[in-house]
Amino acid sequence: xxxxxxxxxxxxxxxxxxxxxxxxxxxxxxxxxxxxxxxxxxxxxxxxxxxxxxxxxxxxxxxxxxxxxxxxxxxxxxxxxxxxxxxxxxxxxxxxxxxxxxxxxxxxxxxxxxxxxxxxxxxxxxxxxxxxxxxxxxxxxxxxxxxxxxxxxxxxxxxxxxxxxxxxxxxxxxxxxxxxxxxxxxxxxxxxxxxxxxxxxxxxxxxxxxxxxxxxxxxxxxxxxxxxxxxxxxxxxxxxxxxxxxxxxxxxxxxxxxxxxxxxxxxxxxxxxxxxxxxxxxxxxxxxxxxxxxxxxxxxxxxxxxxxxxxxxxxxxxxxxxxxxxxxxxxxxxxxxxxxxxxxxxxxxxxxxxxxxxxxxxxxxxxxxxxxxxxxxxxxxxxxxxxxxxxxxxxxxxxxxxxxxxxxxxxx
Amino acid sequence: xxxxxxxxxxxxxxxxxxxxxxxxxxxxxxxxxxxxxxxxxxxxxxxxxxxxxxxxxxxxxxxxxxxxxxxxxxxxxxxxxxxxxxxxxxxxxxxxxxxxxxxxxxxxxxxxxxxxxxxxxxxxxxxxxxxxxxxxxxxxxxxxxxxxxxxxxxxxxxxxxxxxxxxxxxxxxxxxxxxxxxxxxxxxxxxxxxxxxxxxxxxxxxxxxxxxxxxxxxxxxxxxxxxxxxxxxxxxxxxxxxxxxxxxxxxxxxxxxxxxxxxxxxxxxxxxxxxxxxxxxxxxxxxxxxxxxxxxxxxxxxxxxxxxxxxxxxxxxxxxxxxxxxxxxxxxxxxxxxxxxxxxxxxxxxxxxxxxxxxxxxxxxxxxxxxxxxxxxxxxxxxxxxxxxxxxxxxxxxxxxxxxxxxxxxxx
Numbered sequence: 001x002x003x004x005x006x007x008x009x010x011x012x013x014x015x016x017x018x019x020x021x022x023x024x025x026x027x028x029x030x031x032x033x034x035x036x037x038x039x040x041x042x043x044x045x046x047x048x049x050x051x052x053x054x055x056x057x058x059x060x061x062x063x064x065x066x067x068x069x070x071x072x073x074x075x076x077x078x079x080x081x082x083x084x085x086x087x088x089x090x091x092x093x094x095x096x097x098x099x100x101x102x103x104x105x106x107x108x109x110x111x112x113x114x115x116x117x118x119x120x121x122x123x124x125x126x127x128x129x130x131x132x133x134x135x136x137x138x139x140x141x142x143x144x145x146x147x148x149x150x151x152x153x154x155x156x157x158x159x160x161x162x163x164x165x166x167x168x169x170x171x172x173x174x175x176x177x178x179x180x181x182x183x184x185x186x187x188x189x190x191x192x193x194x195x196x197x198x199x200x201x202x203x204x205x206x207x208x209x210x211x212x213x214x215x216x217x218x219x220x221x222x223x224x225x226x227x228x229x230x231x232x233x234x235x236x237x238x239x240x241x242x243x244x245x246x247x248x249x250x251x252x253x254x255x256x257x258x259x260x261x262x263x264x265x266x267x268x269x270x271x272x273x274x275x276x277x278x279x280x281x282x283x284x285x286x287x288x289x290x291x292x293x294x295x296x297x298x299x300x301x302x303x304x305x306x307x308x309x310x311x312x313x314x315x316x317x318x319x320x321x322x323x324x325x326x327x328x329x330x331x332x333x334x335x336x337x338x339x340x341x342x343x344x345x346x347x348x349x350x351x352x353x354x355x356x357x358x359x360x361x362x363x364x365x366x367x368x369x370x371x372x373x374x375x376x377x378x379x380x381x382x383x384x385x386x387x388x389x390x391x392x393x394x395x396x397x398x399x400x401x402x403x404x405x406x407x408x409x410x411x412x
Numbered sequence: 413x414x415x416x417x418x419x420x421x422x423x424x425x426x427x428x429x430x431x432x433x434x435x436x437x438x439x440x441x442x443x444x445x446x447x448x449x450x451x452x453x454x455x456x457x458x459x460x461x462x463x464x465x466x467x468x469x470x471x472x473x474x475x476x477x478x479x480x481x482x483x484x485x486x487x488x489x490x491x492x493x494x495x496x497x498x499x500x501x502x503x504x505x506x507x508x509x510x511x512x513x514x515x516x517x518x519x520x521x522x523x524x525x526x527x528x529x530x531x532x533x534x535x536x537x538x539x540x541x542x543x544x545x546x547x548x549x550x551x552x553x554x555x556x557x558x559x560x561x562x563x564x565x566x567x568x569x570x571x572x573x574x575x576x577x578x579x580x581x582x583x584x585x586x587x588x589x590x591x592x593x594x595x596x597x598x599x600x601x602x603x604x605x606x607x608x609x610x611x612x613x614x615x616x617x618x619x620x621x622x623x624x625x626x627x628x629x630x631x632x633x634x635x636x637x638x639x640x641x642x643x644x645x646x647x648x649x650x651x652x653x654x655x656x657x658x659x660x661x662x663x664x665x666x667x668x669x670x671x672x673x674x675x676x677x678x679x680x681x682x683x684x685x686x687x688x689x690x691x692x693x694x695x696x697x698x699x700x701x702x703x704x705x706x707x708x709x710x711x712x713x714x715x716x717x718x719x720x721x722x723x724x725x726x727x728x729x730x731x732x733x734x735x736x737x738x739x740x741x742x743x744x745x746x747x748x749x750x751x752x753x754x755x756x757x758x759x760x761x762x763x764x765x766x767x768x769x770x771x772x773x774x775x776x777x778x779x780x781x782x783x784x785x786x787x788x789x790x791x792x793x794x795x796x797x798x799x800x801x802x803x804x805x806x807x808x809x810x811x812x813x814x815x816x817x818x819x820x821x822x823x824x
Contacts, residue, residue: 017469051489057429059496066499069507070492073485077463080482084471087478095481099511100556144512 002034003168004126008136008158011045012175013232014078023232024085026173027131031091036126038165039093040136040158041082043074048137048151064109068138068148072098075135075154083133093131096122098138098146103157105139105147112139112147114156117164126165134161152213159216163223170225172212173232178239179204179211181403182256186391189404195240196254198227203346203380204257217241252356253347253401256394260341260387262292263315264307264373267322269332272304279329280306283321289314293342293375293384303332307373309384312338340372341390344382345397357381363400369393414446415580416538420548420570423457424587425644426490435644436497438585439543443503448538450577451505452548452570453494455486460549460563476521480550480560484510487547487566495545505543508534510550510558515569517551517559524551524559526568529576538577546573564625571628575635582637584624585644590651591616591623593815594668598803601816607652608666610639615758615792616669629653664768665759665813668806672753672799674704675727676719676785679734681744684716691741692718695733701726705754705787705796715744719785721796724750752784753802756794757809769793775812781805 007030009023023041030037042048048071055062055070062070079095086093102118125132136154141147149156155172162170177192179201184190196204198220205214211229220227220241230238270276281291294308310318315338322334350356357374360381364371369392373384385393398404419442421435435453442449455463460483467474467482474482491507498505514530537544548566553559561568567584574582589604591613596602608616610632617626623641632639632653642650682688693703706720722730727750734746762768769786772793776783781804785796797805810816 017466020470054429054489054493055496058432058493059500062496063499066492066495066507069495069509070489073488073492076485076488077466077482080478080485081466081470083478083481084467084474087475088471095478097481097558146509 002036004036004038004165005030006038006040006158006162006165006167006170007173008040008154008171009042009082009173009232010154010175011042011048013173014041014082015045017081019232020078020081020085023082023173024089026232027086028089028091031131037131038122038126038161038167039082039131039133040154040161041075041078041133042136042154044078047074047077065145068109068146071148072135072138072146075137079133079135086131086133091131092129093133094125095133095135097135099140099144101132101134101161103134103139103160105141105149107141107143107145107147109141109145109147111150112141113149114139114160117160119164122161122165149215152216155213155216156219159219159225159227162225162227163219167225169228171228171230171238172216173230174211175232176211176229177231177234177236178229179241179255181254182394182398183258186394187256187398187404190398191404191406192236193239193254194237195242197348198241198243199379200254200346200348201241203344203377204255212241251347251401251403252349252353253345253403254349255347255403256343256345256397258341258343258390258394260390261312262309262340262342262384262387263312263318263338264309264336264340264384265315265318265322266305266307266335267326267329267331268305268335269303270306270329272298272302276304276329277306280322280325281308283325284308284310284318287317287321289318289321293373293382295373295375309340309342309373339387340384341387342382342384343390343393343397344380345401346380348379350381351378359400360397363396364393367392367396369396414448416448416450416577417442418450418452418570418574418577418579418582419585420452420566420583421454421494421585421644422566422587423454423460425585426453426494427457429493431644432490432493432497435494435585436501438644439498440501440503443543449543450534450538450573450579451494451543451545452566452573453487453490453545454548454566455483456490459486459489477557480521480558483560484547484550484558487549491545491547498543498545503543504541505545506537507545507547509547511552511556513544513546513573515546515551515572517553517561519553519555519557519559521553521557521559523562524553526551526561526572529572531576534573534577561627564628567625567628568631571631571637571639574637574639575631579637581640583640583642583650584628585642586623587644588623588641589643589646589648590641591653591667593666594806594810595670598806599668599810599816602810603816603818604648605651605666606649607654609760610653610655611791612666612758612760613653615756615789616667624653663759663813663815664761664765665757665815666761667759667815668755668757668809670753670755670802670806672802673724674721674752674754674796675724675730675750676721676748676752676796677727677730677734678717678719678747679738679741679743680717680747681715682718682741684710684714688716688741689718692734692737693720695737696720696722696730699729699733701730701733705785705794707785707787721752721754721785749784751799752796753799754794754796755802755805755809756792757813758792760791762793763790771812772809775808776805779804779808781808
């Protein structure tokens with residue numbers, strides 16, 4: 001039995017006519033090798049930005065329903081072009097808008113969630129040897145209105161379609177060759193991972209390794225669709241993201257991620273009584289400012305310092321809010337630093353091993369990098385450092401865990 | 413009872429954000445004055461060309477189904493933008509794609525015909541005070557596929573929607589101020605007509621006065637929707653196109669039209685026997701070349717010359733086809749001229765008056781313009797002249813019928 005593959009191509013992969021032809025060649029090659037293929041496509045690179053810009057030029061606060069109609073036009077163009085290119089190669093192909101597939105969502109415009117996918121027509125196409133070319137990023141709401149999933153939403157379309165069709169693999173073609181142990185722009189000997197677990201990928205994605213939309217990674221965990229990230233432009237097997245812990249490769253740390261545009265704020269000398277944290281962070285959340293790490297140190301004098309991090313863009317607004325909070329709580333003062341960065345090590349292997357944190361902290365100390373904050377989860381350790389040390393810190397940790405070398409367990 | 417208006421805005425009327433705002437102002441003004449309004453919009457000027465160009469860059473012969481998906485994206489953008497602009501003005505508005513309205517067509521991709529329009533949701537919107545903003549030019553075929561109506565098809569959408577809703581008037585906003593007695597670029601004192609009948613408009617449209625898509629004019633005749641052409645950019649009452657003969661204004665000639673890019677071909681000395689015309693024109697039609705005027709003169713020697721006109725772009729292909737025909741029929745030769753133009757006078761008034769043709773021919777003779785071919789219908793006289801005389805001929809005929817002056821009957 002031939003494999004059923006869902007192949008997703010992002011905006012840079014269909015940037016222009018030449019690239020669309022390259023994508024068509026790749027899909028046609030898969031079909032020629034005996035696989036059955038369903039394709040999901042994003043808008044041509046730059047097109048979603050152009051359309052969004054038009055919307056904001058038109059209206060200071062464009063209504064979400066109309067924004068979705070506007071943005072969804074981008075994918076409509078790319079599916080038509082790719083279907084044309086496939087037909088020129090002798091393949092049978094048919095473009096399908098979300099409404100034509102039946103990608104049903106809630107009515108949460110600009111960030112809708114998929115509720116169900118009608119597979120009947122898709123399965124009929126596949127059985128007939130027709131390649132469905134599906135518009136990514138968009139769905140159809142309960143009233144028949146167009147909805148969209150937010151940036152990167154085409155990945156979600158691909159994984160959801162793969163889950164609904166029980167495909168053998170969902171392949172995300174992108175402009176990188178897979179998931180790396182660290183950003184290759186920073187770490188010269190960063191190594192492509194053959195496989196990561198979806199838990200690791202979720203941490204890596206949410207920590208700033210912008211390879212996949214996190215929601216698409218959640219689907220892997222939920223439905224067990226094997227997901228592979230690979231390059232549109234170069235041959236290679238990419239990185240497989242699975243629900244199973246890889247039997248082959250289980251080092252302490254699988255990869256490093258970082259987030260550069262961070263800022264931290266500290267409220268000094270607040271009375272150490274219950275409810276203080278929520279009094280400080282409540283107004284911040286109410287202003288739709290996302291708080292990432294939170295650390296509280298209790299002092300000897302019955303007062304405490306509370307530090308938290310926000311996106312750098314939210315730093316000034318958060319600081320203004322804190323001025324009121326400081327007065328209300330009678331706190332001693334406010335300190336802040338908007339030049340910090342977060343570096344994280346992720347790996348399912350660290351679950352069962354002590355000493356990972358120590359090795360990481362030692363590596364930073366050896367480079368005289370001061371750790372400002374620490375936060376840990378089962379499979380992740382994050383540290384905050386001054387932004388100027390970011391690259392140095394990433395390289396030091398990468399070396400400390402020998403991530404550039406193929407793990408010995410792979411030989412097993 | 414307030415009037416129900418369908419207002420259609422073409423590509424130049426929604427070319428950019430500024431123009432979309434102007435359109436929104438106009439629609440909002442109509443609503444403020446108590447009218448209920450349904451809007452139909454074309455793609456932003458240049459967008460359909462850009463998308464079509466992409467399609468032809470992608471594929472030498474883009475499949476029609478996919479071309480329709482591609483082109484329909486243009487209107488999707490403009491309806492979203494206009495709906496946003498209307499909502500910014502405090503109007504309730506909702507964009508509607510053809511599939512969402514239910515503009516049902518046959519499956520004749522790129523030149524589909526409307527079969528039915530579902531009015532239930534539209535009427536509900538209108539009753540709720542919501543302005544439906546409908547994507548022109550596109551429909552939904554029997555399989556749920558997107559179809560399009562060919563260039564100018566948004567006019568057809570507007571008139572068909574107006575007919576289905578039994579609207580009081582369908583208003584086509586465009587970049588001209590109405591229908592003129594002649595092209596104002598050629599005739600300085602060309603006059604805007606207050607009204608023309610749909611029969612006149614059909615002749616004018618098909619003869620090259622590119623104000624309206626002919627299919628939309630046919631709808632006026634078929635369903636009696638009053639249709640008004642008026643300017644997006646200037647105030648004015650435009651030109652009303654009606655099923656009724658105007659009681660006010662019934663001059664001999666209402667207006668002049670011309671077609672510049674014409675060519676003629678003559679087959680000389682063919683045997684004058686039945687079936688010759690179809691033997692000559694059959695292969696031309698089989699090659700999808702449109703033949704316009706046909707004239708046959710019988711000579712004294714039992715042979716005949718047959719002359720016909722085609723678009724200039726088809727001249728060379730038609731000539732090549734005739735070479736074979738000439739041999740097959742034993743004709744004496746082929747002559748051709750690809751530098752001709754057609755000038756036509758149109759008016760329901762000429763039905764009941766002799767002497768119109770004479771006045772037209774005299775006017776041309778007075779300017780020493782040779783008439784190469786003549787063709788007449790109930791309400792139209794067309795002549796073919798050398799292309800270099802086109803402007804002179806139009807001005808001469810315009811003067812001969814005093815079209816620049818307000819007709820005396822208007823005082824009645």
